[in-house]
Every structure is written in C-alpha cells, then in structure tokens.
Amino acid sequence: MEVKLPNRQNSVNANFAYLALERFCHTGKFGEMETQPLPNRLKELREENDMTIEKVAELTGLSVSYVWRLESGARNLSVKNMNLFAHAFKVAPEELLAKREHTASNTVPVMGRIGAGAEITPDDEQVPPEGLYEIETMFPVPEGAIAFEVAGDSMWPRYDDGDIVICWRQGIIAEEVLGWEAAVKTATGHRYLKRVVRGAEKGTYDLESHNAAPIRGVRLDWVASIQSVIRSGQWRKLSEAARSTLVRKMTAAE
Template sequence: MKGKFPNGLAEAMAEAGVGPTELERLTGITKQDIYKRAHQKARLTAEMAQAIAPHLGVSPAKLLGLREVAAFTVPLGGRIGAGGAIDTSTAQDQPGVQYEIETAVEVRDAAVAYQVIGDSMLPIFEPDTVIICRAHTQDIRQHIGRRVAVGTVDHGRQLKIVHQGSKPDLFDLISLNQAYPTLRDVKVDWVARIAAIIPADEWKILEREAEVQNQMRERLKKPSERRSKSAAEEA
C-alpha cells in the first residue's frame, strides 16, 4: 500500500463493487470522507474501519492494513440469565451447531458460548455480552464460591455464584445483581466455568456482519434467480 495514510479501503471497495455513495447510505459516513480515506489523503480510523468492513465483506484489520488473526469459533448454546430466570424452552440446552461465535483470540478448552440476557450490575456482563464456557460438569461442589454458568431444573440457565444448600444435593445460587434474591436449595444439573467474555459491542458487530453478508449474497444473485424467489414466496 502506498500513500500518506496507507490502507486497504480502495481495494476492498473495488472487490466488493461498492462505491462511496453506497457506503455513505450504509454507514452514515459521508462519501467525501470515504473518498479521502480510499485515496489515502486522510487516516482511516479503527472506528471507521469497523463500520465499513461488514459492508465490504472483509475484516477491519484488512482495511487498516494490519495482520489478520485466524478466527476461532465456538458453538452458541443459547441464552443465559444474568439476573432472574429466563425462558430457555426454545433455546438449546447443549452446545449446538446452528450458530457460532467467532473471536480473534483462541480460548483454550472452550466448549460453548451463551448470550447474556438481563443486567448483572457488572459492566462485563451487561445485556448481550457473550460468555465462552468450558465443558459442562456435574461436579458442582468443586465450584462452590465461584461465579459460573449454571443449568438448573426449574430456573433455566443463569450466571450465579454457587453456595452449598441445606442438603448435599441442593445449592444456593447468589445473583451478581443484589436486586435479585438468592435462589435457595436449587437442584443443579450442571455448571461450567467461564473461560472468556466477549463485550456486547463486539458481539453486535458479529451479528451485523452476518446480516450484511446475507444481503450481499442476495444482491449478487442473477435477476432471474431473484424473480424465481419472489414468485415462490407469493405462491
């Protein structure tokens, strides 16, 4: 790359067939600002690269001219409550293959990821955060006093601190958010240690990238293919 402020924007725009006017509509960044970055007359910031990259089907690192890290994926097992109970009847109870979380950092012994629902009153577990967990285990007592992902019979999946209950096979689950009461003498199916946390904003970027890629694939279809799909939907 050559120029005062080298970057890979112009190349990525050409490969995707997306011009400054279209990028302005998609990102809200003015076409004048996009033109300056594409012609390396102004610095392409990390924030701009993150906003533009999904619409060109590339990573922010490629736009910035940085070395890309091989992606690491882990199955998404559904939702987990950070405060009160949640309805997991339509979510997967075990690690599945329908959805995956992608990270730039490999997490050793990762088994499953869960999307956090509710407010734990801790910034790292704000709503839509994704936690990556190690394998489920039924050895509950080894996790007494720890903050873990918990699967229960009557209260779904939750983020809790596990304490011993009134009987050997029952446990008290303490909420991270003190506004939620402690669950007493709960039957616990499994616990899983938290291995890594993906902040809410990064998880949302991954979701948005997937949506944009689907839109791009639809735009690249031949007109006859689009008409056939429309006719099938109307039928």
C-alpha cells in the same frame, strides 16, 4: 477486543484456564451435557517418580480413592487439581494431560442465552446440537468450547446484558466453583449465570447475584466455570458467507 478472565481463582489457576480448555474440551450434544472420561498421565507420572498412590494423596491433599478415580479416568481433572498434581510431580500442568489431536478456530457456537437476572426457561429456546448461531472471535477457540449470550444485568459490574461468556462444554462438579460465579443448568432446565453457594439441604445449591434476590435450594444438572468474556458490542454473528470465507482462509493456512 477485550478478552477477560474473571478472577474466580488465584492467578496461577487463571493462567492455566485456557490451557485446560484447549487440551480437554471435546464435542458432544449440549442437551445431554456429556461428561466422558478424558485421558491423563497421572499414573504414568506417579510411577516415574516411584510414588505410591497414598503418597500422591498426601502431597495433593486429596483422598486416596479420589486420586485413584482421577488416575483411572473415572473423573476428569479440574484446573485446580491440575495445579495440585503439577506441584506434586514437579512438572508443568500440560505434562499431566495425554497428547491428543485438537483443533482450534476463531469461531464458537452460541448455545443460547444465560440468565444474569433474566430467567431463561426450557421453553424459551429450541437449541439444536450445533447451537443457535456462531460468532467470530479475535482469538483461537478450541473445538468443543461453547458460549452463551448474557441476558439481564444482576451480575453487574462483572457481566452486562449482551456479553458473551465462553466456557467448557465439559461439566464440572458444583463443589469446585463454590463461592464463585459459574454457568449452570438446573434440574428444571433453567440456565443461569450466578454465584454458586451450598444450599440448606444436601445436594442443593443457592444461586446469588449482586442485585437480585437469591434462588434457594436448587439442584444442578450441569456446571461450568467461565473462561473468558467478550463484551457486548465487541462480537458479531457469523453469517454463512463469512463462515465459508473463514473456513477457506483456515484451510489455505494449513
């Protein structure tokens, strides 16, 4: 099975993408796009290094108020910011995250289709909180990760119709993926796999594809970076019987 991390960030960010996914994905209803604060050790590490918040802001290039929001848990760490703080504190990125229990399995729920050319409207699918179906993967997927089945081919050659993209249930702000492809849900409920660029009006964004007309001036309710891709034909739906067998194997292994 081919597992691909799209080159949407530099190689350092790509190396830590799975780490970030493993550590701070969490459960929640997809329809509500929950973004609850998640714990980190930024304040603890700053105090251990005898730094002021102003000094940390200077080293990371972030504003003092934004560093404070990250420390307090009002905002969640993105992969990009993890690397900035790791460099400032001279620690590995995983040291920024509070220790917490997490589980991983070889299954991931598919929360519906996402348009890479095709338009997925709110009425196309009625998605229950647990997803439409599950697929089995050849690599461990942390609890809380979600997947979408690609519909259309306007993002070719990177994504094909029938590919599965895995991303974080935890949303990020659109500014963090400007210029890169991302999974998005618009304010009107449409789901797309598109390149995100800033729109003409404040608070709006344009969604672009390689070989389809751009979608201009939309507002986004949810944005997630793509963490891995399973190619069409290299995945299968997990039947109830197969799921029960897999659960028994995992339970026995524990």
